[in-house]
Amino acid sequence: MSPALTRRGFVAASGSLLVALAARPASAAPGAGAAPLTAFLEVATDGRVKLWSPTTEMGQGTHTAHALLVAGELGVPLSAVAVETARPAAPFRRNGQMSSGGSWGVRAWEGPLRTAAAQARAMLLAEAAARHGLDPAALDIAEGEVRDGARVLGGIGAYAAGAAARPVPAEPALRARHPLAGTAVPRVDIPAKVRGEPVFCSDLSLPGLVHAWARLGPVTGGAPARIDDRATRAVPGVIDVVRLPTGAAVVATGNWAAIRGAEALALDFPEGPDARLDSAAISAGMTAALGRAEAAPAPRADGDFAAAEAAAARVIEAEYEVPYLAHAPMEPWNCIVRFDADGGLEVWAPTQAQDRLMGAITAASGLPAEKVRLHTTQLGGGFGRRLRDMEGMRDAILVARAVNRPVHFHWPREEELGQGWFRPAQKARLKAALGSSGQLLGLAIRTAGPSMVMDFAAPATPIREGGLDGTSVQSLADTRYRFGAYRLDYAMARFPVPTAPWRAVGATQNGYFLECFLDEVAMAAGIDPLALRRTLLAHDARALRVLDTVAEAAGWGTPLPAGRARGIAYVESYGSLCAEVVEASLADGRPRVHRVTVALDCGRVISRDGARAQVEGGVVQGLSAALGEAVEIRGGAVANRNFDGYRLLRMPDAPARIDVQFIESGETIGGVGEPPLPPAAPALVNALFALTGRPIRRLPILAA
């Protein structure tokens, strides 16, 4: 049965959904008759402000940072601003795409959002000035009121409708000083989350909605050879079984019937060429690529490493390896698809990449983009995984078409972890040439592994096979370190396990490779690890300040209780410089992190507590990857597809303390969501190396 909604019923249903989606106290919801002043901002007659954010809120706090930027520039209290993710449109795109990634949320949108708020202010003041016969230059907005000096003319809502009819000034004057930038404000989305309100896509409901749960094939792909759904169809509540390109979906009146039905499905997949692929074969493939004779693309070839090696008193060499990592957001992929009676399509989805998802929606539905309304919900975590849900989106549309009803399509945890788009596995061979007094004469790094960009962009091929993937050498190719001679090359080694951006992308593995190898060099040369890094960065005052700040805050070099050691790491990514010191011990062979000290130079801080939370979360996620995370491939499929086998860090392994030092150097504003992650793993590994004298050249630290 297709819900034959009247227009009124349709609007009412959408309206109630949007209220649920907005995740804010009702008191902050804009009232009726909100006037759009710019693409980003609407002002209601009661003075409340609606901000259409170009970013997805997935816990990184950009909706709060955006509200802060707008509230301060416009002149309203933060509590007057309600934020929702915009629908994809030109004003919300960066480089042609509406997408939340690359730690761009604040640094890319600070300018446009302050401009939008300044435009709105100018329009409101122009309207007020005209109405009261005053000079607009003498007026200002504060606390949501238009003021002429100390005299209050009225709330901004009184001028909103008239202001909306006025021209939008192209270059409005910004406030000389933003009153909120750099302060700690409470997150706008937290109260609803603490009350358990239905803010996630998985919480939404619609009249007539049925639930579909997927059972899919191995990560290496392929269509099912046989689907036996007899047991499934016997489950009470099951409506239908829909064949999908790589599996099937069970549709039922409720989630539990669909889950039971999906578990009862018998699916056979043909034994394809990848049916024997496993983690050992992938590791061997990367080792082969490390030793490949032909010239690999070399983004760095400074000086003559061969000569440095020939002149060296000592050469140190080591091989490092990391596994595939899953993003593992707590909310697995799900979305709601409703074909409407008027020929349109409405989709609710937890997406980080609205335009990419729209591409999947239009391709699967055959509808033009203007017939599609895409609502971005808040996300139960993203970390890059929700940048690419083309298959999951396509499958949801196939199911909705097949059953001709609005469908809530779900992946169980096993598919969320089992369908790939992982942080690539990668290896590196590093070689250091040391002079007779232990000084570094040169460094050579070859990395080998999958090309994330080729997987992620497919079927487009922005890189040729065997070419250079910049993300595979991220934070190595552009390092500020001066090693003397420096040779960096990359041997592409591709496997049928799709890879995608994972929080901090290539900086995660490369930071580990380089920073841990540097500690091996320091040990061999008899140099303090901080001193070695200070030497390699002696030419760069900004980087030295980051190192010195973290060292001082962490008490580097000061005595520690017996059985404890410190490790340091420094990684630059996403426009920010980050150094961390981990203080760790071993208890029955298990690492224990007592304290992490972070120094982050992100240029400027906008939303201070939000930035601090991102540092804390990045550190914990980095430590999680270091300690226990690895996707195991067995028989061409992911073997560890739930949290009993994919080991995320739990509270007992979390640091007792994380101390954060922001360095506001005034340089170009950098990212905050990703840069704190990469130094965490090498800083921990270096602490353990200092403790035991044994390097850890393969992650995770804890054996499976």
Added chain:
Amino acid sequence: MARLSVNGRQREVEAAPDMPLLWVLRDLLDLKGARYGCGIGQCGACTVLVDGGAVRSCITPVETVAGREVTTIEGLGGDHPLQKAWIAAQVPQCGYCQAGQILQAAALLAETPKPTDAEIDAAMAGNLCRCGTYLRIRAAIRAAAGSAA
């Protein structure tokens, strides 16, 4: 037909006896605060209280809670000391796991009003947070334990 008491209200639902409490709450009672994360009791996103103790509702058949008192995040009312502490400490990031974290903490404080850090870690070890808010969760539990005194 199953009878249970949820947040102080007697409820009757058309559910098979083996239907997990999670789906009874979410699909039949429209209480969405307990969330699906793993389906096997490994992540704690579905945590609710049954007679004051924390259970994983995704693996708790509804028949086992007949005649017992179920409390979900919606039943804490919003002004619970833990909810206030969670806001004061600005704990959640994505927030998906936080209802389960708060209820797990409520069970801890009911049993151990002044937990040590080690007791907090042990009690909370079954609740995953991918965003990494563990330090703020600890701080919020400590604060709530102090304020409840």
